[in-house]
Amino acid sequence: MSPRRIIIRNHSAEANLFARRTFIAFVGVLSLLLILFSNIYLLQVDSFEKYQTRSNSNRIKLLPVAPNRGLIYDRNGIILADNKPVYSLAVIPEEVDSLEANIQEISKLLDISVDRQEKFFKAAKGKRRFKQIELLPRLSEQQVALFSVNQHKFPGIFVDARLKRYYPFSELTTHNLGYVARINRKDANKLKQQGKFENYAATHGIGKLGIEKYYEELLHGTIGHQEVEINNQGRIIRTLNYTPPVQGKDLTLTLDIELQMIAKRALSGKRGAVVAMNPRTGGILAMYSNPSYDGNLFVHGISSKNYKKLLNSKDLPLINRAVQGYPPASTVKPFLALTGLEEQVITASTKIWDPGWYQLEGLPNKYRDWKKWGHGWVNLTKAIEQSCNIYFFDLAFKLGITKISTMMERFGFGDYTGIDIHEESRAIMPSVAWKRDRYNKSWYTGETLSVGIGQSYWTVTPLQLTQAITTLVNHGERKVPHFLKATKEIAKDEEGVSQSTLEEVIYEEQAPLVLKQEKHWDLVLEAMHNTVQKFGATAHAPFKGAKYDAAGKTGSAQVARIKQNEKYDAGTTQENKRDNAMFIAFAPYKNPEIVVAVAIENVAKGGGGTNAGPVARQIMDQYFGNREITSSMDSSSSQLNAKTLQHMHQSQLAQTQESD
Template identity: 85%
Template structure:
């Protein structure tokens, strides 16, 4: 019989083992508790500010508030750019019981298109239901009134009002003011590069052209903020704080809207530009390019139909002709005469025989004067009064292109004037170096003769002509043309304005100051003398005007061809040019006019009357006695006055350019 072994439990050893294990577990738990408390201490004490900030960022949101854009006024306080309330229809989906049914009813009530409805429901899928979504961006006053009467039927649907740019004068001011339009990707990228994107967080529009773009930083203002508390879903619970935005500054321009209206009326049915400036300050009184377009079309996003109509127009309304280049023609003859006097090539008594043409020795081609039979003996005064081409062919030949271009550059030709818009062209002041750089060709004497009557490669902008004429009447003092007169804070006294001070450019100093008066006197005679080229447009004027006409060749014709406007294509007809200033003894206004492709006549016939209308408006009923006395009253003999060189007689041979 086998023996059974019985194992006896050692309760004492087990108790000790249990105690050791319990102690180890206790120590482990204690360590974990200490770690936990250490983390709690770190979170609640050491990192309190850090996590409180992160908590608040989840709970508190800063909503940007866009500033009101500054207004723009003319020199007399007439508003040119306003902020007009625009009403849109918005919907908060979660507050509407039956969204589809309500939208259908509203669409039928307000005649909302199916395309807008589709766009709305796409937005509903992308956005949270407690956020407002735009159904119609621009309600008419009738639609606003109709919805207001029926609003009680549509919970969660409301009219949202905001300010949008509005230009009361439409086409009249577009080329000066430009316009405000939606911020596109290019604008957004540029704002990011310039470090200005934060200030545009709540802004939808930005200046695109003209004054609106040039002074964008002044007009825009500074963004404000609304501090709100939101729940975990992003819904606004309450407003905690509000920092109002700082509105942009209001601008007062040098423009006179009444002069602008006269310019538009005078250019009706024509392509061209008018620039009028105060020579005492450089302030632009009028600057109008015709045809124009309505900047309001771009504020809300221009339709494809309207855009194609503007873009495809043969009259090119998008071009600001007041800052684009034209051949100056005879309007630059006074400046060339001054150059001749200054270089000692001519004196006031220097006479040139004009048989109706000019010919270089050894060459068969003849450079024709506008008067077929010529002017006979011509001195400085008669050359400018009658716009004698032959005199200036001879003068240009004696001067040479280098002396001409050097002096003309001092008057600002071929360079930017510095006006406060970005769309300006520098135009072209040709020279030997310019032609070599542009065409890699030599300069020819025949081209110098063409430059002598404002042709060849030479182009000027009406604004450049105005600035150059200002320098002339100011005896060399150069003014910077500008549109901005003053600024003012909307929150301050409206009568308190900050005048903008413009520094003069380096003066044009002559060897003999008497030369200024010699040329200006010749321009004065051009208007005041019976039979002079600019006399007829200013017949009977109560102010003492001076000026110069010009007819610019557009298309080149051969030596034996005759120009006939009736048989010439419209875009190849001559341009009419005119410059003027008044009063003669103390000029208050200078005017430049350019009219494209005139059907007949020259600068005196077409552009001169436009300048007259501008000056008549400016001087009003003021009467300034002319030093010529009764010569301002025309006689019957002036009915057949000789306007600046007739187009068919002015043409140069294509061979002569060489």
């Protein structure tokens, strides 16, 4: 048996080993604690603001609040563009016990289509259950009332109200006001480029045409914000702060809605336009293009069926004819006469013989007068009174196209008037340079003769005509046509009381048109006065019996070319090739208050005096009928109450919406 080995433990060495291990562990723990505390310091002290901001952004959310759009009024305070509550049916899915069953039941109650139900369920799949989803976008008053009675049966389903643009006079004002419609991608990109996109964060609509587009920045207002606390699911817990939006400015226009109504009635069944303006200020009193369309259809999103109907209509209701070009015909003869006087080509006593035709030396073609047997000896006054073509053929030949176009451009023809809508056309004031640029052809003398009676390439807008007449009656003082009269801003003071500030708009004067001899203005204006007041003159019949002293000029514009030996017959001519009727007028003769231009397309018979003159007469009867001056027409039939007609338009619009 081997001896047993006894191991003697070295307690000193073990103690030293334990001590070393303990020290290493202590150093390790201490190092980890130092790292921990350094990170805590980094997070809590050094990077506090950074992580506090991140924390707040996860906990606090800034929600945009849309401002109310400014209202639009006519010159008498009648509202033309309003903000009307629109009701929709919304659902919060998590608050509805049996979603499908409830949707089916309420669909039976409110007659909601299957397609609309399918759209709802499709939208519900992509949203969180606590977010509201639209079930029915537009509720009628009957549907709102029916749901209100049964609302207790449908928890989680409610009526949501919001403001949308509403035009009480519908098609009567569309070409002037334009309309507000949904912001599309093009609009969004433009707002981003202009740095205005953030101000539209809560806005769904934007001005598309007319006043709504031109003054979008004034009408829209400034966005507000609601600061809310949310949980980790995005649900709103409470509101922390609220900054109210600033309402858009209200606009008061120079437009007179009663004159607008008369214009519509006078143009009933016709294609054409009327413009009436105050020559003292340039304010547009009426501007109506017929046919028109209802801007309310675009506010909620027009159906493709209705849009195609407007787009494909042969009457082109989408075009604003008041700012589109027409051959001016004889309405420009007063301006040509003034040019002849200024260039000393004619005098007030210059006479020519009118046998009924005019012929250039060496050429076979004859340029004929509207009166087959001619007017005999004609001076300037008689030429305007009788609208003698031969006199103005001769005058145009003596002046030449360069002198004509230069003076007409000074009256504003062939250029923008500067009116506060974007849809205006420049029309065409032809010249040698214009034809070369447009057609790369030379100018012919025969074309100058046609320009002398407002034909050939020359086109003008009814708006340009009113601006030109204004310059004429003001003896060269030029006015910028405009709609905006004043703006009204509503804001709250420190005590929360609403305060309104009305600010009149002041327009800068344009450089005047100065003539060599001041008496030339009066010569032409007197001839226009005789054209209306003198028996047998071309514009006498439409204003016979008027109690105000008017002046004017007729025009019949040839649309289709007629051969040399061919006679024009409206009865056998295709409708779109019939003549246009034109008319310009102002009143009173001394110190005018209103100028009017009328254009009517493709008239069945007669000319400017027969067709367009009576339209101008009705506008002026309405304007002067508002005071003690009355016309020979039945005042009870010619005067309309705006509030009554506004109610009629509202009723018609409601019927239209229901049929849609």
